[in-house]
Amino acid sequence: MRASLHLLKIAALALALCSQVASAAWYTARGTAPILDGDVAQARRAAIDDALRNAALQAGADVSIEQVLENGTLLNERMQIRARSPIRSMTVIEEQESGKAVTVMVKALIDDEAAKSDCYAGNLKKTVLPFMFRYEDPDASLTAAGMDGFDKYLTDLVYSGISQSPALTILPTDPSRLLISQSASGPDYSLQRSLDSISRRTQAQFIIVGSISSLAKSEVGKNAFTKMIYTPTRTIRFNVKIFDVYSGEMILTKDYAGDAEWDIEGPFVVRSDLFNTSEYGQRVAQLAKYAISDIVSTLRCQLPYARVVQVTPDNIRINLGSNDNLRTGMQFELIHRSDYRDRHSMPYYQHSDTDTVYKVVDVSPNAATLRPVDNRSQVINVMLDDLVRLKV
Structure with missing residues (x-):
């Protein structure tokens, strides 16, 4: 009798394990991080973080790095995963160091059910209309001198990232400028009418509006000696707003800001390896990934x-x-x-x-x-x- 009960327990355990594996799937994703102050190990950890974030995004999970890592730290390639995380295991299958950045490819086993069951509304797709990133005002536009097409570049960077989420249907980017009142003391009925018109025209449930406030470059002066010692820096500041077109409410507004050394001299093309591998280009990419994560996390569990x-x-x-x-x-x-x-x-x-x-x-x-x-x-x-x- 005891032997029979023991066999039943083993069978039940095996069935449970099989069901967990059946609900999981393997996802492959790349991640990149800049090498700062020569710290390759830290860059490698950050690249793996980025790859795991991208893998979770593909699976439809709402996962922050803190949820993925054990106590916020990546211990090794066989990293320990928190029990409530949808990521069950991970391995690095490819790694490359360019001198300025580390790029890795990871293969992660993600529990699809756990990834999508944390909120009921997360199972329903949200239709989103993104608006092209625009310079906030003429002064902001002046700071972009010599960086032709940066607004379109940032637009593509952010919106191509959120399009990876299976929880979202991303419509073609709207190139027009959506006017948003900044000083109205009461309800912005003009914005309400605009959102109502958008919902009828496109069937979108949410819209995203991006604005760039500064790409200012710091100068080191005209002194030749000063130029030899100091490298100019450049700022990147942008904002993302998300509106529910039916309720008319703004459900997210967030600023992203950073700076990095600006070591590009002479004319250049924004969509180039020269820009992408520069410290500034990598800082822009990093902030864009933060914005992507915030947008997906905000929209995925919204009640449609x-x-x-x-x-x-x-x-x-x-x-x-x-x-x-x-x-x-x-x-x-x-x-x-x-x-x-x-x-x-x-x-x-x-x-x-x-x-x-x-x-x-x-x-x-x-x-x-x-x-x-x-x-x-x-x-x-x-x-x-x-x-x-x-x-x-």
Whole structure:
């Protein structure tokens, strides 16, 4: 009898281990870090950190380096991983040192279920419209003299990074400038109207707006001796804002700033090895990776909204579907929209929550049909342009 129980325990343990392996997958990713003050070992650790972050991003995980490492420190190539981390094991399969940077390729076993189960909304794809990074003002533009195309370069650097996340659908970058009021004491209805127009035109749920405030270069003077001793430095300062186009709320605003030695002389091209391998180019890339991580972490667990696009006597239709990972049985809360005009006769709207819950009963690629959970709820009270929000 005891032998039978022992065998059952072993079988149960084996089954559990097999199920864990079955839910995990191998991901391969590259990471790069600059060699600062000749510290190759530190650069190697930072490159592995970067590679693990990129691997986690591919898997759809919301993982900070502190979660990946044991006590914040990479011990060795067989690093110890915290139990709650979705990364189960890791090995470095390729490594290269260029003199200015260390580049590694890692292979990581990531538990897909653990990566995606930390928030319910993380399983639903978010449609995002990114706006091109713009110089904040004419003074900021002047600091970019000699760095033609840097705004487009930073745009591509950040948005190509977030496009790796399976939790996000990234639309083509909008080259226009979105005007955001900085001094309004009350609600910015102009911005609200712009966001409403964007949501109708593109079906985006969120937008990202990037701005560059400074690329200023410090001068070391005209003295020949001073120039021999000191190397000029250059600053990089930019901001990222994320807006929920349905609620009209800004859900993230964050500044990124750094500086590095500027050792590039004469004309150069931003999209070149000369720039990318320079200390300044690597500092820009590092800050861009921080921004990518913040953007993905912010958006992945946001509760998605959808617009009511059709009302029938028994059902409503919304503009989310299977392409967004919507499934039958999911529940949404109804939010009424009321339209008004301000004292200048300009339109604006307000939203009000309700207790009515709708369940997804049919899903197509770009839309879904919902029915009230409570049969006593009246679909007649629902209007076009009302919203629904995922119920958790």
